[in-house]
Amino acid sequence: MAMSIDDKLGLNRFRADKSYPHITVNQSFTDVKEIERVVMACPAKLYSYENGVIGFNHEGCLECGTCRVLSGGKVVETWNHPQGGMGVEFRHG
Amino acid sequence: MSNEERFDVIVVGAGLAGNTAAYLMAKAGLEVLVIERAETIGGKNVTGGRMYSHSLEKIFPDFAKEAPVERKITKERISFMTGDTATTVEYAADKLGEQGKATYSICRGHFDPWLAGKAEEAGAMYVTGIRVDEVLLQDGKVVGVIAGGEEMFADVVLLADGVNSLLAQQLGMKKELDPHEVAVGVKEIIRLGEEKINDRFGAASSEEGTAWLFAGDVSGGNVGGGFLYTNKDSLSLGIVTTIADIGRVDLAPRDMLERLKAHPTVAPLIKGGETIEYAAHLVTEGGYNMIPTLYRDNVLVAGDAAALVMNLGFTIRGMDLVIESGRLAAETIIAAKEAGDYSAATLSKYKTALDNSFVMKDMKHFSKMPKFIENHRIFEQYPGMMDEIMSELFIMYGQEPVKFKKKAMTAVKKVGIMNLLKDGMNGLGAM
Incomplete structure (x- = not known):
C-alpha cells in the first residue's frame, strides 16, 4: 500500500504559523493547464483545483520553492520563507 | 562606532x-x-x-x-530500469573510501x-x-x-x-531560478536498522555504505532519476526531476518516489522499513x-x-x-x-x-552536461534497450538460435544507431 502524502507529512515536525501564510496564490489566475501543473508539482500536495477555485494550505509546506520556480507571478502570487522558527523542522534532512 | x-x-x-x-x-x-x-x-x-x-x-x-x-561509501551502483526490470552496474572498491577521496x-x-x-x-x-x-x-x-x-x-x-x-x-x-535549470528532489528517510542494512546491501560493517542511482522508469521518461544512500540505520531514498518537465507526463514528482519504492528491485530492500521523515528540496543543475x-x-x-x-x-x-x-x-x-x-x-x-x-x-x-542530460532518450529509450539486450542474453527457453549480435542490433535499432552514436559522443564530450 502506497503511503499517502498526508501520512508522510504527519511524520514531520512542524510549527504551524496560522497567522502568516508565507505563500499566497492568485485566485484570479485562470490558465487551467498551469494551475494543474502546480497542483502536480507540489511534493506536499498542498494545492488543489476544484470548481474553478485554487485551494492552497501553507501548513505542511516543505519550503522547497518548486511552486515559485514553476509559477511565480502566475499561480503563486507571493512566496517567502516562514517566520523564524516556524514551518517544517527536519530532524534528519 | x-x-x-x-x-x-x-x-x-x-x-x-x-x-x-x-x-x-x-x-x-x-x-x-x-x-x-x-x-x-x-x-x-x-x-x-x-x-x-x-x-x-x-x-x-x-x-x-x-x-x-x-557511512563511508564503498559501493556504487547504477540501475537502468523499465517497469519491472533493472540492469545494474556495480562498482565496489576499497579505494572509493581512501582518506581524502572518500565520500x-x-x-x-x-x-x-x-x-x-x-x-x-x-x-x-x-x-x-x-x-x-x-x-x-x-x-x-x-x-x-x-x-x-x-x-x-x-x-x-x-x-x-x-x-x-x-x-x-x-x-x-x-x-x-529558471525551471529548466532547477530540479526538485523528494526524499524519504526510511529506518531499517543497522543489521538489516548490512545484510541487504552486503556491507561487512556498519561503516560501509552504498550509493545507488536509478534511471529510467522511475521518472516516467521525464528528465530525472532515483537515488538511494545507506545511512547508519536508515536509507535516504528519493527522486530528482527537472521542474520544467512537470506535467510532460502524467506522473507527479511525489508519485515518482512511490513508483521507485514499488519497483521489484527496490521493494525488497525497504521491506519492513519505517518511513520517519519526508523532505523536498530544490537542486540547481544549470551548472556554470x-x-x-x-x-x-x-x-x-x-x-x-x-x-x-x-x-x-x-x-x-x-x-x-x-x-x-x-x-x-x-x-x-x-x-x-x-x-x-x-x-x-x-x-x-x-x-x-x-x-x-x-x-x-x-x-x-x-x-x-546539463544540456546533455536534457535529452529525453536517456530516460525514455535507453533503459528499454538495455532490458532487451539483457533479456536476449540471459533468457533461454529452447528457442531458435539467433546470433546475439543480431538480437542486440534489433534493440539498438529501435533507438536508432545514429542517435546512439550521437548521444554516446555527446555524453563523452560532456564528461
Missing part, C-alpha cells in the same frame, strides 16, 4: 557554506554572527545525500572520525550541528529561529540585515541562505552558466545560494563545492578585515579564488 551592536561579518544561513566560513573567520579573530531561520541548526537543511569529503578534509583532517557521518552518506540534521558547534567553539555567535527579512541598505550600500524586525549591522554580509536565496534576489545579484553575481561592496554569496551544484547524470555533487566556497569567502573576508576595505574590488578576490579552485574548474569542465 556608536553603541549599536556591530559585527565584522553577519552570515545568513547555518548550512555547510555558512558554518565553514563562520568557523574560519571566528578562528581568525573576527566577530561573526550567524543567523539561522530554523529553530535548531540543520532544521531547514536537506541533502540527497552524499558528501565528497576532500574540501572539508582540508579544514578538518580526518573529520569523519569525529563528525556524525553515516560519506550524511543527514544534514545530524551533521550540520556538529560543524556549527566547531564554529561556536571558535567564537562565532549563533542565533536561531530568526529569519533575515532583508538586507539592510544605507545609501544603496549593504550595512547589515533586518532580522526578526531588528536592524543588525556588520562590515560585510555573507549570504549563505540556500537555494531559495531571496536576499541575493533582493540585491539583484541573482535572477529568479547559472552562477549569480558573487560579490558586491560589503556582500558575498556562497553555497547553494551561489548555485554551486553539479548534476553529472550519475550523481549530483554540491556539498564539497559549497564547503570550498565557504572557505574561500572566509579567506577573502579575513584579508578584507586586515586591509580595512570591504569594497567590491577587494571582495573580488573571492571570485578569483573560486575561479582558480576545483569549484569553477569542475563547473566549467562539465558545463555541457
